[in-house]
Amino acid sequence: MVTTITNGLLTPREAAKLLKISKCSTYRWIKRGWLPKVTMPNGTFRIPRVVVDRILLGKK
Known part of the structure; x- marks a missing residue:
């Protein structure tokens, strides 16, 4: 499977x-507001990579 990261957004x-x-x-994290989402024109959504990186670094 090939992973494509578009404009710093993750599935x-x-x-x-x-x-x-x-x-x-x-x-669940998205629903609780712990992860922001970006809704795409086709109705799917993505998560900003920078947010995931901050979580991994222990920053909020």
């Missing part, structure tokens, strides 16, 4: 892999 699956959480947890 929920890509974010989950980097954060070492399940894809379901990624959706």
Whole structure:
């Protein structure tokens, strides 16, 4: 499978892999407001890579 990162945005699956959480947890974090989302024109959404990087560095 090829992973494409567009404009610094990650799919929920890509974010989950980097954060070492399940894809379901990624959706839960979004619902709780812990992860912001960017809605794409086709209705799907992405997570900013910079946010994931900050979490990985222990910053909020």
